[in-house]
Amino acid sequence: MAEQTDVLIVGAGPTGLALGIDLARRGVEALVVEKAEALFPGSRGKGIQPRTMEVFDDLGVIDAILAKGGRYPVGAVWQDGRKVGEHQMFEPSEKEPDTPYGEPWMVPQWRTQEILFARLTELGGKVAFGREVTGFSQDADGVTVGFASGAPVRARYAVAADGGRSVVRRTLGIAMTGETVDPSPMLVADVRIAGLDRDNVQVFPPRGDEGFLAIFPLAGTEDFQISAQFPEGTDIDLSLDGVRETVARRTHLAAENVTELRWASNFQPRAALADRFRTGRVFLAGDAAHVHSPAGGQGLNTSVQDAYNLGWKLGAVLRDGAPESLLDTYEEERLPNAADMLGLSTGVHRGEIRRGRATQQLGLGYRARSLSVETRTALPEDALQAGDRAPDRTVNGVHLFDAFRGPHWTLLSLDAEAPAHVGERVHVVAGPAVETYGTGLFLVRPDGYIGWAGESADGLAEYMNRLGLV
The missing domain is CATH 3.30.9.10 (D-Amino Acid Oxidase, subunit A, domain 2)
Known part of the structure; x- marks a missing residue:
């Protein structure tokens, strides 16, 4: 008999472990399987960028990351x-x-994985080592995965986080387009x-x-x-x-x-990008979807942020009643983002770009994507807009990053009138206008990006209803 789970994650690297943590804290049953008998032993991905440190803060591992790096x-x-x-x-x-x-913060990859593994275990998540995927099939209701030893696993969704030589990606027939960097x-x-x-x-x-x-x-x-x-x-x-x-x-x-x-x-050193990040109920994440030159420290960081983007969406569909079409936005958002990071890594490797603000990934976002709705008009290009990372500030003595921490949405009401009822999955923070944000309403996604922004609540209920929030 096949073991049953909501999400099967293939690969216990930083991508798979981060996704497992995000799903576990949302009450989604997930199983991480790893071909090897233990966690990766080397230091290859040792640079953790500021944006990924923010992600690790939200996932509950930042104290260990800071202490061990x-x-x-x-x-x-x-x-x-x-x-x-x-x-x-x-x-x-x-x-x-x-x-x-x-x-950036230096932590050897093996140490990062130990920290993520410990957090996943703390949340009740599971990793099965020595489970080599040999094949899988999918239908309208789920994915069945077979292994070299042990019973098959039946999951509603599967995520390939099994590296640049991904067996899952190859079995799906998804090509990677790339070049030799050096x-x-x-x-x-x-x-x-x-x-x-x-x-x-x-x-x-x-x-x-x-x-x-x-x-x-x-x-x-x-x-x-x-x-x-x-x-x-x-x-x-x-x-x-x-x-x-x-x-x-x-x-x-x-x-x-x-x-x-x-x-x-x-x-x-090479740079390569999968032609697609999804086929049916199977998703690609991390090196299975994009392979970077190590220069600039973008590979591990882009991979963890794949997991961070996909985790809340799977949780919303599997636990919160969001429409299945929400999962289409994973590829829409992450594929062009990964393409940009590949170009950046290659530029750093070739000495065309310096490591600095661009490599910290704080400026990445999802403007002009289907989940980013900006209702204000005549905004200057450098204004904070829907699709941007929601920055930290202090509102009525509360650090916004403290308010954002957790698997919920956050509605910022800054010198603006918030709706009376927003649902239990949306936390409201109200206060006066603050620098960077100005005034208005800002609905911040669980992954820390602004989903909707407006001067008033006009159109907010429609956006929230679209995502199953009300």
């Missing part, structure tokens, strides 16, 4: 065995009053290194036909991450001896300084 140190540039300069990893940015997190292959490895300080990222510029090598002290651990570029066509040796030889050849360190190899991988 740290700031990116300044890069120390080496030449011929001596430091010759400094390299700023990111353009400096001042903390703005509309965001509580003003800079013909030079890359090594990334987690190591222990003796005799190296943790005050800087150690940067060794390209020399001859070899590319750069950088050594990152992984915040919250005793490990370092080595990232190294090789000439086109190189067969990279991922053994301890191979990593030692690379370090000794390209740096002032001796081979024996590398005392332990904890994890290693090689890859060729």
Whole structure:
């Protein structure tokens, strides 16, 4: 007999775990299945951008993320065995009053996944390891997924969060369109290194036909991450001896300084985007939908935000009576957003764009999408509008991000008259006009974006009725 669940999530990476958390707190039964016998052991996606930190705040893991990570140190540039300069990893940015997190935070991917896994377990969610998907079928009512071992699972919806080589995506026949960002292959490895300080990222510029090598002290651990570029066509040796030889050849360190190899991988930087993010009752999220160059730290962050976008919509349809058509907006919103982030990652990799405000993902939004309804007219382009991220401010002593936290909608009534009844799933915050927002009514979605905005409540009830809120 097939096991029954509302949502089957394939892949226990950051995407699958974040989605599992979001569904669990909404009372949606979900099962995460993972082919491997344990969580991913490496540090590849180590940069958490400010927007993703806001998401983690809402999901209840930000304290652990802050405690187990740290700031990116300044890069120390080496030449011929001596430091010759400094390299700023990111353009400096001042903390703005509309965001509580003003800079990227370094947390090794394995640690992020441990934190998300613990939160999912705390909420009663489940992860089944050692479950390799071998095939699936879908019909008008659900999806049936088979595994190499164990009983099949029957779910109302399935989400492929199983990485860039997604079995689910390939089985669906969804193509990925992309390009090689750089013909030079890359090594990334987690190591222990003796005799190296943790005050800087150690940067060794390209020399001859070899590319750069950088050594990152992984915040919250005793490990370092080595990232190294090789000439086109190189067969990279991922053994301890191979990593030692690379370090000794390209740096002032001796081979024996590398005392332990904890994890290693090689890859060729590429950018690719799935042609669709949904087929029937199966959705693609994370690397299954888009593959980034690691430059700029966009891959993990874009992936978590896929989960954040899809989670509240699945919850609304499965638990709150929203129309099934709401799920069509997942691809409508996330596919162009992912395309933009792919372009940004590629630009950073090629040195055309600096890491800074653009890579923090605070400016991303969903203007001109079907869920974004702006009823005010003659607004300047830089005005806060429907589809934009709802910024943090203080209204009558309440931080808006505190008011937004949780799986509900929020109606901001700023020097405007709110409707008398908005339903139990909408929390109302009323007060005077505040900077950035001005005056009016702003209906903020569960994922922190403004869904509807107006000077008065005209048209608000129609919007809420469309989404099953009233």
